[in-house]
Amino acid sequence: MSASILQSAPWAEFQRNLGKKVFMRSGEGWNFLAIHEKTPLGSFLYTPYGPVADNPAAFARALDALHALAKAEKAHYVRVEPAAAGLGDKAAAVLAGHGLRRAPVDVQPHLTWMVDLTQPEEKILAGMRSTSRNLYRNIHKKGVSFDISTDPADIGILLGFLHDVSARAEFKAQSDDYLAQAARTLMPAGAAKLFVARLDGQPIAAALSYDTPTTRVYAHAAADDKHRKLNAGIPLVVTMMVDAKASGQQLFDMWGVSPEDEPEHEWAGFSRFKRSFGGFEVEYPGTWDLPVNKPGYAAYSAARRLRDLLRGTALPAVRKAGTAVVPVLDRLRAKLKG
Structure with a gap:
């Protein structure tokens, strides 16, 4: 599979023009575009549909380079989406073996629909x-x-x-x-x-x-x-x-579809539209995180869980105990800055 537009030099320039800090690095059998993202829950390096690698060994070298760059940039973790990294059917096992963890949600779609041109x-x-x-x-x-x-x-x-x-x-x-x-x-x-x-x-x-x-x-x-x-x-x-x-x-990428066996999925309607043009489904490994600053990543994970709780069914109860929640968030933010 060819590298995505999201791993290209024009995309790097586009992100820089949006005010983002962008890195492009390459080595033996690998390359990546990484964006330094900053959020209230901590900073991280994000490689959309990357890094790109010829095989698992080259992917490991790319991951080492990303880890070193994240440390230099004081990022808490690296977020990867190895859509073209030569990992094959064993991608999840390879990623877990390198210490990566499945991200809370996929940033880019992990399923897409292609037409062979x-x-x-x-x-x-x-x-x-x-x-x-x-x-x-x-x-x-x-x-x-x-x-x-x-x-x-x-x-x-x-x-x-x-x-x-x-x-x-x-x-x-x-x-x-x-x-x-x-x-x-x-x-x-x-x-x-x-x-x-x-x-x-x-x-x-x-x-x-x-x-x-x-x-x-x-x-x-x-x-x-x-x-x-x-x-x-x-x-x-x-x-x-x-x-x-x-x-x-050679390829026309419809960019993101829902699974065919999930008719109630929010993307189901336009996924049927995309599949109506013929073609084939492509599944990527999804979005994974590599902790670099482990305490910082743990704080990020805890803050995200709490945020999801606040947005979920427990919201009315949490609101009643709101004065107790604020100090918890303050401690998490302080830990992320540390």
């Missing part, structure tokens, strides 16, 4: 649901066309649709500043494109891709609800695939 275009289309294929072939008859932009100023088209979706559904998009900076940084670097569906020249749907030489990621998308009956989002995705194939990319 090395197939002939007709075979890619044949793998889709017939309605998707027919929409792509015939939607032009309804006055819908598609264009591709690498002008960062055009990100406003997508932002407008995302605002509408957020207003009418329980959906929280990335901030305007985040996506605008992504466009400003990644588009000139050839690492992002904006795809727009237009009805008689007016935008009705848009999607932003993140790109590496091998893989296109279906990153952010939204459509005008007034034209939902046209289902323009479907041929828009196919257009993204066809363009990626023409650009020489």
Whole structure:
């Protein structure tokens, strides 16, 4: 599996432009992009879908380098997501053997859906649901066309649709500043494109891709609800695939799906949409933590458990004893700073 866009030089520049402290390191058979994250529960190094390694031995060397960097940066732990580290089916055992612990939640999705773009275009289309294929072939008859932009100023088209979706559904998009900076940084670097569906020249749907030489990621998308009956989002995705194939990319990454055997999962609806284009499921090892400052990591874990308790069913009882909770939080914060 090729390295993710999240482990690329353009992504490092994007994160720096967001004000983050970013490190890129490499060695024999390994490399990583690590972001120094600071939170009220302590600082840590985060390697989104990384580190990248050729095999388990190279991964061990990358982990050593991350541990040393975390100590130098006074980070309490390292958070890794080895999506392309050559760990195979034994990934969980390998990670546990290095002293890593499963993180409380996955930061990036541990399941995704891929489409193989090395197939002939007709075979890619044949793998889709017939309605998707027919929409792509015939939607032009309804006055819908598609264009591709690498002008960062055009990100406003997508932002407008995302605002509408957020207003009418329980959906929280990335901030305007985040996506605008992504466009400003990644588009000139050839690492992002904006795809727009237009009805008689007016935008009705848009999607932003993140790109590496091998893989296109279906990153952010939204459509005008007034034209939902046209289902323009479907041929828009196919257009993204066809363009990626023409650009020489081998994979189209739908970026995150729920398990097929969990129909009540909050992602189930759009996961069915993503699977309707054909393809195959890819499972990653998930998000794991390597404690570096063990007392600091223990304090972080305890603070998180307490926070989850406060958010859970015990909240009314905890509120009644609120004066007792405050000193506990204060002690945890003091321990994290120490």
